[in-house]
Amino acid sequence: MPAAGAPQVLSSKGRQTREAIEQAARRLFAEHGFHGTTLADITSAAGKSSAVFYRYFTDKExxxxxxxxxxxxxxxxxxxxxxxxxxxxxxxxxxxxxxxxxxxxxxxxxxxxxxxxxxxxxxxxxxxxxxxxxxxxxxxxxxxxxxxxxxxxxxxxxxxxxxxxxxxxxxxxxxxxxxxxxxxxxxxxxxxxxxxxxxxxxxxxxxxxxxxxx
CATH class of the missing domain: 1.10.357.10 (Tetracycline Repressor, domain 2)
Structure with missing residues (x-):
C-alpha cells in the first residue's frame, strides 16, 4: 500500500477505479456528510471492494x-x-x-x-x-x-x-x-x-x- 500522498503511476483502469471511488465519496459526503458516510458506503457506491480502496488511499480521511x-x-x-x-x-x-x-x-x-x-x-x-x-x-x-x-x-x-x-x-x-x-x-x-x-x-x-x- 502506498504512503499517504505518495504519487502513483496509474494505468487507465487504475485511473478509472480511483475516479469512481472519488466520485462516490463526493456524492455521499454531499448527501450525508463525512461522519455519516462510511468507507463501506463509498466502496459500495463505487462498485469496488475495500481491498481495492486501500490500493489508493490509507483511509477515509x-x-x-x-x-x-x-x-x-x-x-x-x-x-x-x-x-x-x-x-x-x-x-x-x-x-x-x-x-x-x-x-x-x-x-x-x-x-x-x-x-x-x-x-x-x-x-x-x-x-x-x-x-x-x-x-x-x-x-x-x-x-x-x-x-x-x-x-x-x-x-x-x-x-x-x-x-x-x-x-x-x-x-x-x-x-x-x-x-x-x-x-x-x-x-x-x-x-x-x-x-x-x-x-x-x-x-x-x-x-x-x-x-x-x-
Missing part, C-alpha cells in the same frame, strides 16, 4: 485530503488567475460573473466543502485547507473593496474585515442552500439564479451602496 487538495489547487486557485475588477458602480457583470463561477464551482464540490468543514473543527490539517479556501475568496473581495475605494466609494470599509465578512457569508449561504439536505426546515426555497443574484447584490451594495441602481 486520506481520501478527503486528496479530494480537498485537488479541488483547491486544480479548480479553485486557477479560477481566480485572470479575474478582473469592477470598472464602475454600474459593473453588474463583474459581480454576477464572479458569483456565478463561485456558486457553480462550490455547488459541484459541496460534498468536499461539507466534509472539510466537519473535520476542520477538530483537525488542524483540514482547518488549514478550509482557511486556504477562505483566503482565496477573501483576497478577491478585498481587492474589489480597494477598487471601489479608488473610485471614491466605501471609504469607511476596512478591506480585510469587509472581505472576511462577505467571504464567510458566501461560504455559509452556499453550504446551506447548495447542499442536498437540511434546508427544508427553513421553509425557504431559492433557485440557483436567485441565489447568485442575492449574493451579487449583497456584495455590490456593500461596496457601492445604492450607486449604479437602475
Amino acid at each position: 486520506d481520501l478527503l485530503a486528496v479530494l480537498a487538495e485537488s479541488f483547491l489547487h486544480d479548480v479553485v486557485t486557477p479560477s481566480g488567475l485572470s479575474l478582473s475588477l469592477p470598472d464602475s458602480p454600474d459593473d453588474d457583470a463583474f459581480f454576477t460573473s464572479v458569483v456565478t463561477g463561485y456558486w457553480n464551482i462550490f455547488k459541484q464540490n459541496i460534498g468536499i466543502m461539507i466534509a472539510v468543514a466537519q473535520l476542520a473543527a477538530t483537525q488542524r490539517r483540514f482547518a488549514d485547507v478550509q482557511n486556504e479556501f477562505r483566503r482565496f475568496g477573501i483576497e478577491i473581495v478585498a481587492a474589489s473593496v480597494r477598487r471601489a475605494q479608488e473610485q471614491g466609494f466605501g471609504s469607511r470599509l476596512d478591506p480585510a474585515h469587509t472581505a472576511a465578512a462577505i467571504a464567510l457569508l458566501f461560504e455559509n449561504f452556499t453550504t446551506v442552500f447548495g447542499g442536498a439536505s437540511g434546508i427544508e426546515s427553513l421553509g425557504i426555497e431559492i433557485s440557483d439564479e436567485d441565489a447568485i443574484k442575492t449574493l451579487a447584490t449583497v456584495w455590490k451594495k456593500t461596496l457601492y451602496g445604492e450607486q449604479g441602481d437602475q
Whole structure:
C-alpha cells in the first residue's frame, strides 16, 4: 500500500477505479456528510471492494485530503488567475460573473466543502485547507473593496474585515442552500439564479451602496 500522498503511476483502469471511488465519496459526503458516510458506503457506491480502496488511499480521511487538495489547487486557485475588477458602480457583470463561477464551482464540490468543514473543527490539517479556501475568496473581495475605494466609494470599509465578512457569508449561504439536505426546515426555497443574484447584490451594495441602481 502506498504512503499517504505518495504519487502513483496509474494505468487507465487504475485511473478509472480511483475516479469512481472519488466520485462516490463526493456524492455521499454531499448527501450525508463525512461522519455519516462510511468507507463501506463509498466502496459500495463505487462498485469496488475495500481491498481495492486501500490500493489508493490509507483511509477515509486520506481520501478527503486528496479530494480537498485537488479541488483547491486544480479548480479553485486557477479560477481566480485572470479575474478582473469592477470598472464602475454600474459593473453588474463583474459581480454576477464572479458569483456565478463561485456558486457553480462550490455547488459541484459541496460534498468536499461539507466534509472539510466537519473535520476542520477538530483537525488542524483540514482547518488549514478550509482557511486556504477562505483566503482565496477573501483576497478577491478585498481587492474589489480597494477598487471601489479608488473610485471614491466605501471609504469607511476596512478591506480585510469587509472581505472576511462577505467571504464567510458566501461560504455559509452556499453550504446551506447548495447542499442536498437540511434546508427544508427553513421553509425557504431559492433557485440557483436567485441565489447568485442575492449574493451579487449583497456584495455590490456593500461596496457601492445604492450607486449604479437602475
